[in-house]
Amino acid sequence: MSRFLLKLYITGQTPRAEQAISNLRRICERELGDDFELSIIDVLTHPQMAEDEKILATPTLVREEPTPRRCIIGDLSDAERVLALLGLPFFRDQPEGDVN
Amino acid sequence: MMSVKQIIHVLHIEAHAGTIASTNGFQPDQCIDSSFVFTRRTLDELRASLRRDDTQADIILLTASESPSLETMLAECRQAFPDLPIVVVSSPHTFDGVQQALTSTMIESICLDEPDCDSLFRGLQITLTRHEVQQQAALVTELRSYESSFRDLIIHNADGMVVVDDAGRIAYANPAAAELFGRSQDDLLHNVFGFPVIAGETTRIDIVRPDSDARTAEIRVVDVTWEGEPCLLASLRDVTDRERATVRIEELQSLLAGIMQSALDGIMAFKAVRDQDNQIIDLEWQLTNAAAERMVGYTHSELFGKRLLDVMPGNRDEGLFDRYVAVIESGESAEFEHYYEHERVSAWFRTVGVPLDDGIAITFSDITARKQAEEALRESEQLYRTLAREMPRTAAMIFNRDLCFLVAEGEALAYQDLLREDIEQHTLHDVFPPAMTARLEPLYRAALAGNPGSLEHRTRDRQFVTQIVPVANEDGTIFAGLALTQDVTDHKRAAETQAEARAMAARIRQRERELQQLESMAHRPRPSTPSDSDATEPTAYTQVEHKDTLVAEYEKILELALEQRAYKVRHDVSDDLRRIAEHLGQLRAGPRDVVDIHLTSLRNKSSSTNPVRSQAYAEEGRLVALELMGYLVGYYRSQAMVAAPPDMGADPPSNPEPNRRGRPNT
Numbered sequence: 203m204s205r206f207l208l209k210l211y212i213t214g215q216t217p218r219a220e221q222a223i224s225n226l227r228r229i230c231e232r233e234l235g236d237d238f239e240l241s242i243i244d245v246l247t248h249p250q251m252a253e254d255e256k257i258l259a260t261p262t263l264v265r266e267e268p269t270p271r272r273c274i275i276g277d278l279s280d281a282e283r284v285l286a287l288l289g290l291p292f293f294r295d296q297p298e299g300d301v302n
Numbered sequence: 303m304m305s306v307k308q309i310i311h312v313l314h315i316e317a318h319a320g321t322i323a324s325t326n327g328f329q330p331d332q333c334i335d336s337s338f339v340f341t342r343r344t345l346d347e348l349r350a351s352l353r354r355d356d357t358q359a360d361i362i363l364l365t366a367s368e369s370p371s372l373e374t375m376l377a378e379c380r381q382a383f384p385d386l387p388i389v390v391v392s393s394p395h396t397f398d399g400v401q402q403a404l405t406s407t408m409i410e411s412i413c414l415d416e417p418d419c420d421s422l423f424r425g426l427q428i429t430l431t432r433h434e435v436q437q438q439a440a441l442v443t444e445l446r447s448y449e450s451s452f453r454d455l456i457i458h459n460a461d462g463m464v465v466v467d468d469a470g471r472i473a474y475a476n477p478a479a480a481e482l483f484g485r486s487q488d489d490l491l492h493n494v495f496g497f498p499v500i501a502g503e504t505t506r507i508d509i510v511r512p513d514s515d516a517r518t519a520e521i522r523v524v525d526v527t528w529e530g531e532p533c534l535l536a537s538l539r540d541v542t543d544r545e546r547a548t549v550r551i552e553e554l555q556s557l558l559a560g561i562m563q564s565a566l567d568g569i570m571a572f573k574a575v576r577d578q579d580n581q582i583i584d585l586e587w588q589l590t591n592a593a594a595e596r597m598v599g600y601t602h603s604e605l606f607g608k609r610l611l612d613v614m615p616g617n618r619d620e621g622l623f624d625r626y627v628a629v630i631e632s633g634e635s636a637e638f639e640h641y642y643e644h645e646r647v648s649a650w651f652r653t654v655g656v657p658l659d660d661g662i663a664i665t666f667s668d669i670t671a672r673k674q675a676e677e678a679l680r681e682s683e684q685l686y687r688t689l690a691r692e693m694p695r696t697a698a699m700i701f702n703r704d705l706c707f708l709v710a711e712g713e714a715l716a717y718q719d720l721l722r723e724d725i726e727q728h729t730l731h732d733v734f735p736p737a738m739t740a741r742l743e744p745l746y747r748a749a750l751a752g753n754p755g756s757l758e759h760r761t762r763d764r765q766f767v768t769q770i771v772p773v774a775n776e777d778g779t780i781f782a783g784l785a786l787t788q789d790v791t792d793h794k795r796a797a798e799t800q801a802e803a804r805a806m807a808a809r810i811r812q813r814e815r816e817l818q819q820l821e822s823m824a825h826r827p828r829p830s831t832p833s834d835s836d837a838t839e840p841t842a843y844t845q846v847e848h849k850d851t852l853v854a855e856y857e858k859i860l861e862l863a864l865e866q867r868a869y870k871v872r873h874d875v876s877d878d879l880r881r882i883a884e885h886l887g888q889l890r891a892g893p894r895d896v897v898d899i900h901l902t903s904l905r906n907k908s909s910s911t912n913p914v915r916s917q918a919y920a921e922e923g924r925l926v927a928l929e930l931m932g933y934l935v936g937y938y939r940s941q942a943m944v945a946a947p948p949d950m951g952a953d954p955p956s957n958p959e960p961n962r963r964g965r966p967n968t
Contacts (some may be wrong), residue, residue, distance in 0.1 A: 205462065205899045211510075212508075213508035213510070213516070215663060216508075218507075218508070219508060225493070245510050249514060251509050251751055253510075253512065253814075256493055256494060257493055257510050258483055258490075258493065258496075258509070258510055259495075259496075259507040259509050259510060259519070260507060260508045260510060261507070262496055264496075271494075272496075273494055273495070273496030273497065273499065274496055274497050274498075274499050275495070275496040275498045275499065275507060275521070276498055276499040276500055276501075276505050276507065277494075277501075277505055278499060279499075279501040279505075280500065280501040284499055287497050287499065292529050
């Protein structure tokens with residue numbers, strides 16, 4: 203499996219941002235093991251980076267690698283849908299944990 | 303491509319005989335078979351029969367023998383089977399009516415009477431095909447109308463609408479979306495938006511705008527077909543204000559909860575429990591803060607939902623329940639103090655009841671300590687009053703922690719223009735003018751904090767000293783302060799008089815030293831020195847006739863000096879004093895002789911006049927005596943200079959140099 207390079211854009215340390223970070227970490231640790239690199243970018247402290255990447259809303263998860271680049275908007279609480287968009291299989295019989 | 307039907311289900315209706323027939327599976331090699339003719343009284347019965355037999359018809363073939371029955375039947379057929387095309391078999395009797403029906407689009411086509419089977423089948427095929435084409439055209443028109451409405455709905459929607467294609471790019475953004483994102487519609491078009499992932503119906507996202515203006519949107523996503531492609535339609539509602547309000551409300555709720563739980567006062571909220579007649583029969587607990595839990599000995603969970611009179615029936619016995627009901631019924635707040643001794647509680651409370659919807663919020667604090675202090679104060683009040691009355695030129699005022707005077711007593715109140723009834727139960731600010739209050743308040747508060755202090759102040763011509771000290775109960779708790787004011791005017795005056803006497807004695811001693819110096823300068827047998835007045839050899843002054851004469855003259859001068867002071871008249875007392883000084887010099891008198899003359903004169907004067915005038919003689923006499931002393935010194939100095947050797951100095955002055963007041967320099 204290719205190594206995943208992920209960027210999560212958030213706006214400040216709000217409960218919404220914390221929820222997205224928590225959900226994403228849970229998904230990555232369970233589905234990707236060590237095969238991922240995650241950067242969390244606060245658009246309040248890096249507004250130019252968000253503008254360069256044409257980020258229109260947060261939380262936005264950007265899968266930079268493997269290509270093609272793909273963006274997901276929301277708090278990432280729907281693990282099944284997030285995995286599908288990331289291009290990963292979702293196995294219903296494995297323990298899901300509390301992602302909601 | 304549209305397929306041509308090879309089997310046509312014909313519903314054949316013969317109108318002329320009042321009968322209705324149907325034929326199924328009409329094919330080219332078949333003609334209309336009379337065996338399929340059913341006799342039915344109405345079309346409704348025919349439609350129900352077709353539904354029951356699960357029979358489908360593609361077309362209606364209507365045969366009518368005369369126009370009136372044709373027109374009636376056409377209208378009924380169109381109403382009963384609105385989706386089926388109608389072909390009319392015309393006859394010479396009905397031709398005009400059929401033509402009219404064709405024109406008004408009630409029927410699709412006509413055929414001549416008694417056609418051959420093949421011609422009829424083809425005619426029906428053509429009619430059916432044309433009917434389907436017309437229906438499809440109508441559907442397309444309707445679809446376009448719907449699509450146009452859908453676009454209008456998106457374009458003009460107040461919510462931001464973003465159509466996202468299967469690559470996550472924006473295929474369309476409406477003006478409201480452009481405003482929400484702070485970008486133009488063109489900037490948004492083809493920009494990567496991403497795939498919205500929403501667990502429920504909606505979720506909230508933060509909008510990233512170029513101007514950094516923070517916005518929050520609620521996003522909802524549905525699958526749509528946009529320009530023939532499957533897309534996602536994301537509707538974005540700006541909930542920035544709502545979210546800010548929500549956050550603010552949460553902050554306030556948190557703050558309120560913090561205040562509630564940290565409040566020292568007990569806080570409870572109740573909902574009214576009413577009977578069938580809408581009368582309040584009890585109160586149901588809704589809220590209890592930590593302080594209230596401590597004071598009543600129950601936790602919130604033990605009280606929530608319970609009834610007041612069930613848990614604490616003492617509220618009815620003490621009349622508190624009735625007061626609470628009055629607050630709810632009247633809508634007016636109430637405040638009162640009461641003692642409560644029920645259900646493990648035994649304390650004084652100060653309670654405030656405030657109406658709250660159909661209930662009441664009660665705030666209460668334990669004031670037992672204050673009540674006990676007030677009781678102790680009342681007990682000691684009489685003692686303070688007695689003490690203050692017995693102490694001369696003294697006033698005592700006791701004040702509580704609100705700087706309100708509880709006791710005011712003593713004769714010095716009148717010296718300060720104060721009345722007891724104007725002081726008691728009034729505050730420091732009520733009793734004293736602002737300037738005095740500003741000086742007293744820090745001292746009062748310091749005393750309540752355990753630090754005594756004092757203040758000197760004047761009222762008209764009287765001088766006072768106020769000592770402010772804390773008043774504590776048996777266990778050392780300070781519950782009040784005592785301001786003890788004494789009139790010290792007489793003490794002050796006595797002290798001033800003593801100070802003046804000491805100053806005068808010092809000046810006399812100074813004169814003696816000067817005389818001694820002059821004597822030593824004169825190099826001749828001493829004329830007289832003040833110290834000799836204590837010696838065994840008396841001066842000539844001590845002879846009775848001289849002394850009486852001089853005392854009498856001095857008394858006259860004293861009288862003139864007093865008149866000069868009191869009535870602002872001018873007497874030349876200095877010349878008289880100079881003459882007496884010369885006389886004394888000739889008699890070799892010293893300063894003690896001058897003092898003797900002075901005191902003898904004062905005694906004589908005081909024995910024959912009132913105390914006020916005596917005091918005036920004493921005050922003015924000091925100046926006269928000093929002036930006389932100065933002239934006597936001047937006399938001796940002049941005598942010494944005359945007798946001095948030529949090398950000792952200047953010419954002897956005949957008189958000492960007067961100062962501005964015409965008196966000699968001393």
